[in-house]
Amino acid sequence: MTLTIPSFQLSSIGPWLTLTVTAILILVLDALSPKGQKKVCFSWLAVAGLALAAFQTIGLWGRSGTDFARMVYLDNFANFFYLIFILGAALTVLISRQYLEDYGKNLGEYYALLLFATVGMMLMAAGAHLIMIFLGLEVMSIAVYVLAGLFREDLRSNEAALKYLILGSFSSAFLLFGMAMLYGAAGGTLFLSDLPGRLGADPAMQPLVLLGIGLLIVGFGFKVASAPFHMWTPDVYEGAPTSVTAFMAVAVKAAAFAAFARVFFLAFPALKVDWNMLLWVLAVATMTIGNIAAIAQTNIKRMLAYSSIAHAGYLLVALVAANQLGAMSLLYYLLAYTLMNVGAFGVVILVGRKKDSYLNIYDYSGLGAQHPVLAASMALFMFALAGIPPTAGFVGKFYIFSAAVQAGYIWLAIIGVMNSLVSVFYYLRITVLMYMKPAEADLGPVAFSPAQTAVVAVTAAGVLLIGIFPGLIYTLAMNSVKIFPGL
Amino acid sequence: MQLPILSILVFLPILGIGVLVILNRKRHKELKVATLVISVVEFLFSLPLWFNFDSGTAAMQFVERYDWLPAYGISYYIGVDGFSLLLIMLTTFLTPICVLATWEDIQHRVKEFMVCLLALMSGMIGVFVALDLFLFYVFWEVMLIPMYLLIGVWGNPARRVYAAIKFFLFTMFGSVLMLVAILVLYFHYGKTTGTYTFDLIKMYGVSIPFNMQFWMFLAFGLAFAIKVPMFPFHTWLPDAHTEAPTVGSVILAAVLLKMGTYGFLRFNMPLFPQAAHYFVPLFSILAIIRIVYGALVSMMQKDLKRLIAFSSVSHLGFVMLGLFTFTMPGVQGGIIQMINHGLSTGALFLIVGMIYERRHTRMIADFGGLCNPMPVYAAIFMIVTLSSIGLPGLNGFVGEFLILLGTFKTNIVYATIAATGVIFAACYMLWMFQRVVFGQTTNPKNQELKDLSWREIAIFAPLILFIVWIGVYPGTFLDKTKASTENFVAMMEKAKTTQVSQSHVFKGEAQ
Secondary structure, eight states: OOOOOOOOOGGGGHHHHHHHHHHHHHHHHHHHSOTTOOOOHHHHHHHHHHHHHHHHHHHHTTOOEEETTTTEEESHHHHHHHHHHHHHHHHHHHHHHHHHHHHTOOOHHHHHHHHHHHHHHHHHHHBSBHHHHHHHHHHHHHHHHHHHTOOTTOHHHHHHHHHHHHHHHHHHHHHHHHHHHHHHHTTSOOBTTTHHHHHTTOGGGHHHHHHHHHHHHHHHHHHTTOTTSOTHHHHHHHHSOHHHHHHIIIIIHHHHHHHHHHHHHHHOGGGHHHHHHHHHHHHHHHHHHHHHHHHTOOBHHHHHHHHHHHHHHHHHHHHHHOSHHHHHHHHHHHHHHHHHHHHHHHHHHHHHTGGGOOOBGGGGTTHHHHOHHHHHHHHHHHHHHHTOTTSHHHHHHHHHHHHHHHTTOHHHHHHHHHHHHHHHHHHHHHHIIIIISOOSSOOOOOOOOHHHHHHHHHHHHHHHHHHHOTHHHHHHHHHHGGGOTTO | OOOOHHHHHHHHHHHHHHHHHHSOTTOHHHHHHHHHHHHHHHHHHHHHHHHHOOTTOOSOEEEEEEEEEGGGTEEEEEEEOHHHHHHHHHHHHHHHHHHHHHHHHOOSSHHHHHHHHHHHHHHHHHHHHBOBHHHHHHHHHHTHHHHHHHHHHHSOTTTHHHHHHHHHHHHHHHHHHHHHHHHHHHHHHHHHHSOOOOBHHHHHTOOOOHHHHHHHHHHHHHHHHHHTTOTTSOTHHHHHHHHSOHHHHHHIIIIIHHHHHHHIIIIIHHHSHHHHHHTHHHHHHHHHHHHHHHHHHHHTOSBHHHHHHHHHHHHHHHHHHHHTTOSHHHHHHHHHHHHHHHHHHHHHHHHHHHHHHHHSOOBGGGOOOTTTTOHHHHHHHHHHHHHHHTOTTSHHHHHHHHHHHHHHHHOHHHHHHHHHHHHHHHHHHHHHHHHHHSSOOOSHHHHTOOOOOHHHHHHHHHHHHHHHHHHHOTHHHHHHHHHHHHHHHHHHHHHHHOOOOSOOOOOOOOO
C-alpha cells in the first residue's frame, strides 16, 4: 500500500506556522538563557510573531477554497477571526509582562502557551472537518488550562486550573460524542461541506442527528460560557491570573464562537428550526443569568466574568438569528468585545497594582479624582460594555438585535435589550464608585508601565473609533460571512 | 458654499471640550470664562438659523446629509423645521445663562463639570436636529451620560447617587424598547419599499398596519413618556430635580423634558398617525391627571425645589394635552408652552438656586419676608411666578390659552378639567410666593441676606425679556412654527380618514 501525501501549500497555514515557530523559539531561548535574567525579550518576541502572523493573514485576505486535502478552509471568515485572535493575544501579551514580573512569573512558557493557544484557535476557525475543529479546541484548551494555573503557589489559581481542566475535559467528551453520532448519521464523513447533503438523507437517522447536534451545543456552549454550562466561569475567571482571564474572556470565547458559527451555519442550515429553538432558550438563559448574577458581585474579576457570560448570551442571539446580518454582527461584536474587555481588564490590572492587591469594586472609589484619565478610560469601557453610544459596544448590540428583528425574533430582541438595561446597573456602579464616592483610602500611585498604558489607550481609541465609524468593520465583516450560502 | 450651521452647532461644544481639556484644572475662573465664551459663540452661531429660517415652508431647512453607514441606510442627516428651531434656540440661549449661574455654585471639579455641560449641549442639539432614526437614537443616549454625571457628581450629597441611577435606568428603559421599535420599523419599511433606510422623512410616508402601529406607538411613546415624564412614569423627575445642582435642574427642566414632547411631535404622531388618533383619549386623560395631580402634589411640598419639580409635571401636562388635540391652536400652543416652561421653570430653579447658595436650605418654612432684605430678588421672583401661573401679558398665558382653545374645539370635558389646573397653579405658586417673600422677616438669618449681584441680575435680564416678549407679542414665535404646524395638522387630519389594514404580525424577512 502506498501512502499518497496530498499536495498542499504551506502558505495557506502561514499564520499557524509563524506562531508555532515563535512559541518554540521562545521555549528554546528560555531554556538557554541563564537563570535570573530579566526576560523582557520574550514578550517582544511574541508580539513580533503575532505581528508577522497578522501580516500573513492580511496576505491571505480574499483567498478562497480549501487546502490540506479539504481539511482547512481558506476564507475571509477564518481570516477575520485570525485577526481577532491575534489582536486578543497581542493585547494580552502587552498587559502581561509587568503584571507577571510582579509575581515573579514572567516565564518563557507563558508566552509560548499563549501562542500555542492562539494556534489552536486558528485551527478552530479554519477547520473544515469536525476532527480538525476538535483538535484545535484541544490545543487551545490544554494551553489555557495550564495558563489558568500559572500561579501554582496560589490556591485560587490551582482551583481555577483544576476546575477548568475537569469540566473542560467533560465538555470535550460531549463534543466528541456528538461528532461520533453525526459521523454515524452521515454515513462516515465529518467534512462540514459534506454534512448537509448526507444528514437529511435517511429519515431514520433523524434522532441521531438531533442528538448529535444537541451534544455539539453542549460542547460549544461550555467553551463560550453559555448557561447552563457556565458554572465554571466565575471561579476560573476569578482564580486565573488577570491577564489570562482577559485572554480567556475574549480570545477563547471568540474561537468557540467561530467554530460554533461555522459548524452550525455551514453544516446544519437545513435543521435550523430545530437548533434555533434550543439556542433561543440558551441565549435568553445566558443573558439573564449572567446579568442578574453580575449585580451581586463585589469582586471586579467576578463581575466581569458574569458580564462575559451575559455577552455570550448576546452573541448567541446572533446565532439564533442565523442570517447574514447575524453572522456579520457576530464578527463585529467579537472584535468590539475584544477591545472593550481587554481594555477593562487592562485597567483592572493597573488598578490592582502589585499582585492584584485591589480587586474589590470598592477599591475603585474615588478613582475619578485621583487618576482622572484611568477612571475615564474605565468609564468608557463600562459604557461600551453596557452598550451605550457612541461606543463599539452599542453598534455591536445594534447589529445583533437588528439581525434578530430581521429574522422575526422580536421577543428575543426585547429580552436582549431588557438585559442590557439590567447590565447598565452594574456597569454604572463602577462609574458611581469612581466618580461619586470618596476614596476609602488614598490609592497611592499607580505604576503605569508603558506597555499596559498603551493597551488601555489603544483599546479605548479602538472602542470609540469603530463605534463612531462602524462602516470600517461592517464591510470587512459582511465580506467575511458571504461563505454561508444557507443564510 | 453654505456654512454647515447645524453641524457647527452640534460639534462646536465638542471642540470646546478639547479646549477645556488643555486648560489647567486648578484655575477655575479661566475654565468658567472659556466655557462661557464657547457657549456665547454657540449662541451667536445659532442666530443665523433664526434669521435665515424660512417661515413659509414646512420642509426641513439647513439640511446636511452625509453617508455614515450606507450599507445599512444610515446617514448623518440633520435639518430643522419650525418645531425644532425654537427648541434649538432655547438650548443655545439657556446655556450661557447656565454657565453664568455656575459661577459661585460649582467650586469643585470645575473642569469635569464644564466638560459635562458642553457634552450635554452637543447631545441636546443633536437630538433636535437629527432626521435619521439611528443618529437620533445615538444622540438620545449619548446625552444621558453627562446628565447622569451632573446629577451624580455635583448633586446633593445625601441622595444624588440614587437620583442619578434612577434617572439613568428610567430613561434607558424607555429607550431600549424604542430601539427595538426603530428596528421593526426599519425592516417593515425595507420590506414594503425595497430600500432600507433610517431616513425619518422617507418613513413618514410608509403605510403601517394598525396592529403594528399600535405596538410601535407604545414602544416609542414609552421612551418619550418617561422623558416628559407622563404620569405614572414621573417618579424619577422630582428626585432628579431635587438632587441635581441648580444648573442641572435648569437644563433638565428647560431642555431635557422637551425631548419627550418633541419626540411625540416628531416621531410618534407622524410615524403612527392612526395609532395616535386611537390613543388620544388615553394620552389626554393621562395629561389631565398630570395637570391636576402635579398641581395638588405641588401644593403640599415643603421643599421649594420639589414644589417646582411637581409644577413642572403639571405644566408639561398642558403641552401633551395641546399636542394631542391635533389642532392649530393646540399644537402651536403646545410648542410655545414648551418654550415658556423652559424659560419660567428654568428661571424658578435659578431663583431657588440663588437663595440656596445664600442660606443652604430650600425649605419654605425657613423663609418669609424676603422682600425686605432682597427687593430686587423679590421683584424678579414675582415676575417669574406670575409668568408660571399664566398671567395675561406674560408668556405662560399665551401657551395655556392656546392649548385650552385647541382642547375646547375637540373635547369640552377635557378642557374644563384641565382649566382647573390653571387655578391650582395660581394657588400653589402664589401661596408659596407669599410664604417665602411676604410677611415679616422673622428669621434673623434672613435679615442679613444680600440682594442679587449684577451677575445674577444679568442672568435674569434676558429671561425676563423673553418672558414679556412672548406674552406681549407671541407672533414672532408663532410665525416660525406656523407652516410646520399646518403641515402637521393636515397630515393628522388626512390620516384620520386613511384606511390601513387592521392586523398584521411582523414575521421578519424570508431568507
